[in-house]
Amino acid sequence: MNLLDLVIAIPGVGFLIALLIPRKQEQAIRIFTLAVSLVTFVASLGLATGYKFGQAGQQFVTNVVWISNPEIHWHVGIDGLSLWLFILSTLLTPISILISWRFVRNQPKEFYAFLVLLEFGLVGVFAAWDLFLFYVFWEIVLVPMYFLIGIWGHDRRIYAALKFFLYTFAGSVLMLVAIIFLYNRAGTFDYAAILSGLQSGKVTLTHGEETFLFLAFFIAFAIKVPIFPLHTWLPDAHVEAPSAGSLMLASVMLKMGTYGLLRFCVPMFPTASHENAPWIVILAIIGIVYGALVAMVQPNMKKLVAYSSVSHLGFVVLGIFSFTQMGFDGAVYQMLNHGISTGALFVLVGFMYERRHSLAIADYGGVATVAPWLSAVFLITTLASIGLPMLNNFVGEFLVLQGTAQANFEWTIFAALGVIFSACYMLWLYQRVFFGQTSDEVKHHMPDFNAREWACVIPLVLMMVWMGIYSQTFLPAVSETNAKILEQSKANTALQVSLPRREPNAGLTLAAGGHIHAH
Numbered sequence: 294m295n296l297l298d299l300v301i302a303i304p305g306v307g308f309l310i311a312l313l314i315p316r317k318q319e320q321a322i323r324i325f326t327l328a329v330s331l332v333t334f335v336a337s338l339g340l341a342t343g344y345k346f347g348q349a350g351q352q353f354v355t356n357v358v359w360i361s362n363p364e365i366h367w368h369v370g371i372d373g374l375s376l377w378l379f380i381l382s383t384l385l386t387p388i389s390i391l392i393s394w395r396f397v398r399n400q401p402k403e404f405y406a407f408l409v410l411l412e413f414g415l416v417g418v419f420a421a422w423d424l425f426l427f428y429v430f431w432e433i434v435l436v437p438m439y440f441l442i443g444i445w446g447h448d449r450r451i452y453a454a455l456k457f458f459l460y461t462f463a464g465s466v467l468m469l470v471a472i473i474f475l476y477n478r479a480g481t482f483d484y485a486a487i488l489s490g491l492q493s494g495k496v497t498l499t500h501g502e503e504t505f506l507f508l509a510f511f512i513a514f515a516i517k518v519p520i521f522p523l524h525t526w527l528p529d530a531h532v533e534a535p536s537a538g539s540l541m542l543a544s545v546m547l548k549m550g551t552y553g554l555l556r557f558c559v560p561m562f563p564t565a566s567h568e569n570a571p572w573i574v575i576l577a578i579i580g581i582v583y584g585a586l587v588a589m590v591q592p593n594m595k596k597l598v599a600y601s602s603v604s605h606l607g608f609v610v611l612g613i614f615s616f617t618q619m620g621f622d623g624a625v626y627q628m629l630n631h632g633i634s635t636g637a638l639f640v641l642v643g644f645m646y647e648r649r650h651s652l653a654i655a656d657y658g659g660v661a662t663v664a665p666w667l668s669a670v671f672l673i674t675t676l677a678s679i680g681l682p683m684l685n686n687f688v689g690e691f692l693v694l695q696g697t698a699q700a701n702f703e704w705t706i707f708a709a710l711g712v713i714f715s716a717c718y719m720l721w722l723y724q725r726v727f728f729g730q731t732s733d734e735v736k737h738h739m740p741d742f743n744a745r746e747w748a749c750v751i752p753l754v755l756m757m758v759w760m761g762i763y764s765q766t767f768l769p770a771v772s773e774t775n776a777k778i779l780e781q782s783k784a785n786t787a788l789q790v791s792l793p794r795r796e797p798n799a800g801l802t803l804a805a806g807g808h809i810h811a812h
Contacts, residue, residue, distance in 0.1 A: 296339050297353035297369055300383070301420060303333045304413040311406040319401045323394060326405040330387040330412065337383040337416075344376060349773040351422065351485075359426070365482055368423040373774030374625060375419040377767055378552060381632045382415040382545045384752065389537035391749050392640055396647050397445060397535070404445055407437035408537060415545050419552065424472045425482040428465070434546060435461055438538065446533040453526075453533035460526040464513035471509035474502075488560055492781065500564070507565035510558050511573075517550030520573075520610055521580035524603045531599035532652070536643025539595065543602055544636035548628045551609045555624065555778065559613065563782035570614040577614065578707045581607035585714030589721070593652045594645070597722060598638045601678065604711050605631050605686075611708055612693035615700040616782075621775035622768060623692025629767065630685040630760060634677040637753040641671050644746055645726075648738050654722065659731025664741040668727045670750050675723050677757040679716040685760035 294302075307329030314322050344352060351370030359367040371379055389408055397404045410433070417430030435458065443454030472482070479487045479496045490496030498506065516523045527547075531539050559566050584604030591597040605627070612624030644667065645660070646652055661668035677684035680691075690712060698705040742750070760767065 295353050300336045304409045308410040316402045322402045326409050327390045334383040337380050349777040365425045366423045369420040373770030379419045385544050386412040388749050389540050393537045411437040422484045423482050441538040442534045445535045450533045453529040456526045457530045460516050464516035467509040468513035471506045503562050503565045507562035514550040514553035518606050528596050528599040532595045539639040540636050544632035560781040573614050577607045577610040581711035585711050589718040594642045595652050608693045615697045617696035617699045619692050620696025623689050625771045627689030630689045633756045637674045654725050657726040658729040661727040662731045663739045666741045675719045679719050683761045685757045688764045
C-alpha cells in the first residue's frame with residue numbers, strides 16, 4: 294500500500310466507523326468526520342510534495358487483481374490531470390463539514406457520514422485506471438449526493454434529488470454498456486492496456502463502433518458537466534441542496550464530467566472526437582452565452598450561481614475540443630478555478646441563507662453596512678468569478694480563449710461574450726445584495742463572520758489569489774500530461790498564420806504546440 298491507497302482508504306474507513314458512533318453523540322460525529330477529512334487532506338498534500346514533476350505518466354501506482362473472473366484490477370494512480378482535482382476534493386470536504394456545523398440538526402450522523410462517503414467516491418474517480426473500478430467509484434458518488442439533496446434539502450428536495458439521480462444514472466448506464474463492449478473487444482478493463490491496444494492496432498474498432506463508444510462516454514460525461522441542453526437538472530439540484538451539497542456538487546462533482554472527456558473520450562476515440570467536435574463546440578458556446586443570459590434574470594441567488602456554472606463549464610468543454618495545448622491547459626485550470634471561486638460563492642450564499650433564511654435577492658440590500666467582512670470576501674469572490682486579472686479565473690479563461698483562437702477565431706469571439714455577461718450578472722447581483730437601503734430584517738439578522746466561517750473562507754480566498762498570481766505552481770504538471778494526451782490522440786491542430794510574404798507561394802504553418810514549419 295502506498296500513500297495514494299492510504300488517502301483513498303481513509304474516508305472509506307472513516308465512513309464505516311462513523312456509522313458505528315451512537316446517533317445521540319452528535320458532537321462526536323461532527324468532530325470525528327472533520328478529523329477524518331482533515332487527515333485525508335493533509336495526507337493528500339504528500340502526493341503533491343512527492344509528485345515527480347517532469348514525468349507525464351502515472352505515479353503512486355498500485356495495480357493488483359481485485360476480482361479474478363472477470364479480471365478486474367485495483368489499479369490506481371495519479372498524473373498531472375488528476376493530481377490537483379484529487380487535492381481539490383480533499384480540501385473542500387472539511388470545508389463542507391465546517392459550513393454545516395451548526396445548522397444540520399436532522400439526522401446529523403447520516404449527513405456527515407454521507408459527506409465522507411462522497412469524498413471517498415470522488416478521490417476514487419480521479420485515481421482509478423481500471424474502467425470497471427472507475428465506474429464503481431462513479432456510482433458511489435451518486436448515492437450520497439442523492440440522499441444529501443433528498444433528505445437535507447429545501448422544499449422541493451425530492452423532485453430535485455430524483456431528477457438529479459435519473460439524469461446521471463441514465464448517462465451511467467450508457468457508459469457501462471460502452472465499458473462492457475470495450476472489455477469484450479480488448480479482454481481487459483485496464484484503461485492503460487486498452488489505450489495502448491487501440492494505439493498499436495491490437496484492438497481495432499470500426500468507424501461506427503468508435504462513434505458509438507465515443508457518444509456513449511460523451512453523453513454520460515456531458516450530463517455530469519452539464520453541457521447544454523442536458524443541464525436542466527443542475528439549477529434544481531443546487532437550489533434545493535444544503536450548502537455542503539451545493540459546494541461539493543459545483544466544485545468537484547461537475548468536474549467528473551470534464552475530467553472524463555479529457556481522460557477517456559479524447560485519447561481513446563480521437564477520430565470520433567475530431568468528427569464530433571464542431572457540434573460539441575457549438576453546444577459549449579450556446580451554454581456559455583445561454584447560461585450567462587439566464588443567470589442575469591434570476592431572482593434567486595443560488596439559481597444565479599448555478600446558471601453561472603453552466604456558463605463557466607462551457608469554457609472547459611470549449612478548451613478540450615479546441616485540441617490545442619493551451620486549450621487543454623486552460624480547460625484543466627478552469628476546472629480548478631471553478632471549484633474554488635464558485636464553491637466559495639455557494640459557501641457565502643449559504644452563510645447568508647442561514648442568517649436571513651431566504652435566497653431571494655429582493656430580500657437583501659445594504660448588507661455591506663452591517664457585515665463589511667462578509668461583503669469584502671464576497672466582492673473578492675465575485676471579481677475572481679468574472680475573471681479579473683491577478684485572480685484565478687482570469688488565467689483559465691485566457692488560456693481557453695487563446696487555445697480556441699488557434700483552432701478557430703470565430704469560436705473565440707462568441708465565447709468571449711460569456712466573459713462580458715458574467716461581469717454583468719455578478720456585479721449586478723453584488724449591487725442589489727450589498728448596497729442600497731438596509732432593511733430592518735437585514736440589520737437584525739446579518740451578523741458578520743465568526744471564527745468558524747473565517748476558517749471556511751480564508752483557504753478559498755488564498756487559493757483565488759495564489760492561482761491568479763502564481764499559476765506555475767499548478768500548470769507544469771497539467772501541461773506535461775496534456776501534451777501526452779495530445780500526442781496519444783494525434784490531436785494537435787495545425788494553424789495557418791497569414792504573414793507578409795516575400796514570394797507569392799511562400800507561407801508558414803504554425804502548429805498548436807508552437808512549432809513553425811515552412812512550406
